[in-house]
Amino acid sequence: MAEIENLKYFVLLEEFETSDKLIKLGFGELQNINLSNSFYFLPFQLLSQGFERFMKAYICLGHFHLHKELPNFKYLKELGHDLEKLLSEIIDNYYFDFNRTQYDLDEDFIKNDSELRQLLFILSEFGKLSRYHNFDIITDNSKIGVNTNKLWEKFENSILTSNDYENLIDLDLAQEVYHKISNHIIIIFEKFVSALSRQFVFKCLGQRGLAITASTFMDFGLLYDKDFGTKDYRKQTTKYKETPKKVHRRTVVDEVQRKTDPNFKWKKINKSEYDGDWPFYADDVIIECRQRHWCIITIDGHDYALNGSAKGRYKLENPHDAGMAIMGKSISDFIKMALELNTSNKH
Template identity: 35%
Template sequence: MMAEDDPARFLCLLDELKTSRELLKSGFGHLQEIDMGNTFYHLPHQLLASGFERLMKCYIAVVHKGRDGAYPDRRAMQSLGHDLEGLLETIRTKYYGGTQRPLLQQDLAFIKTDSVLNDCVRILSLFGKMGRYYNLDVVAGAHHEPMDPKDEWEALESRVEDPTPYHGDQERLYRDYYPRVNSALIAKMERLVRAIAMQFTLGGHADAGGEVRRLSVVYQKFRNIRDDQFGTVDYRRSVEILRGNADQWIRRSYHEIAASGWPSLAVTKAEFGDEWPFRDDRVTVECRDGLFCIVNIGGYDFALNGAARSRFGLPFAHDAGVAVLGKSVGPFIEVARGLSASRCQPAHPPPF
């Protein structure tokens, strides 16, 4: 039987679930901004820890309602605590359904065994419990051993990808290492979010009142992420701002590029044969004065290297969101430099 205040509780749960989604998206976006010039991990950690806690508690609450006919009471909600590891274990062992489906079986195994995901959850959990006020705990002479989440996260980054090959090359460190590491970590967390989102629709949970079904729309976009899209979604607010100024970008047609006299080459995803970093399937690479490497994507010019950015004020392809974070444009810099060395003739016009 439905309690009189159930509609109000549902609306609060809906609002909380939407809040969790926005916190996670913002947390992923701020994590994508981390590089050698921005090591402010506290903000993405704060956002992600809060987002995951709210998501997992909302999910547990609505499944509990379907099973028992009532939402968890205050004592039950408080007993869940702030331990993300504990919350995830509760979901995995008590609230995870639909395991007859191969995809959900695979996600359950991933949640249980993936060491990188488990480290992400562990660090965010420790951040929520002990790391938020690490500096103040040290100042106050805390009796427990303070945990610095920044150090823990940087150690995790090094386990995901060894930074040693990037030392001594600041441009590659900025362009390749941090985006690659952040992409790998976000991919793991996105899969966890998708796994929980899948439970709203495929978990086979009791749902006499339809609450589980109605809440499922909140995480629809996460639920629809394909495996090959993990780590490729751009959540950065800075990209939205930069795209808002697209009318100030330099626009050139293919024929204008060919007529410029600088060596250029059209490259397609189909013929490239390696990891393709751009969101368009066709780009034109250009090199000016043997130094300034430029790529034209969708009719707009973007910088491939720092020299082109400084000289012409072009945005980097990754910063504009037209290249996928974690996928290097380094090979295209080499293509551009090779054009200059060989003075390759401008590419043939496209057949369209």
């Protein structure tokens, strides 16, 4: 069996590790986008680099699997920085049937999904020219790249409904619109990376391909429909790590006040009894409305803010930002139920 010489083996491994980190950080930075953070340059940079490196490393393994040697410099250079071209090269030459129904789903997605193609085009343009768009304007460059921010904004707008636009002006619900957008896009990218990564899992690129990617893209290769859009990648970003999570660990005094103060209305809700898409990682929560205005939620013995009023008064994080609710799943129903406690006789 042909072997990859040691130096090339380790730098190829390093490329997979680098691209894996760039992609996951890019997803995290997309999830960090919100009302106060519109810095798209960072996720664009991370994802355009991550996807390019990933696909070029993939092509190197595919070439080795077929020809028992790694590709030469000229071959990779001619592929350039066009992500759609790199994907086409993979589909045409290095994408193999692993004789499962999932293969047909994966192949159809990477070949035919129009949203994937739109997003790869935007990131390609950013990687080739658009990252210097402002300097091109400043210096009167005759070859100005497209404005990728505008293209991305147009794509985001295509996702939104009239109800989403109404929610954008509601301080309690605006963040959920940003979560919906990032979740939609990340699901597309997760499907893309997973479709390629499954080639390693099923040894379509040989035992060497499996060995090199075992510590990196194997987790993507094991993602299926039920898994897409459920991971909080923000936890790997510096911004998330450095932001203190404002939560309150409940005390005996809190419990007594909840049960005796008539201005505190509360209700326990179990996942098994909830008729809807359960948004929390925990299987049960307690919602509470204080003084008819301030809505909080208790998860695993800690309080979080359900609405903006409670966040401002108690300086608490909301469940999504604290990592206690699943990205892309709405908690608006729980805000509504908490406010409705004021009109019921419950507690």
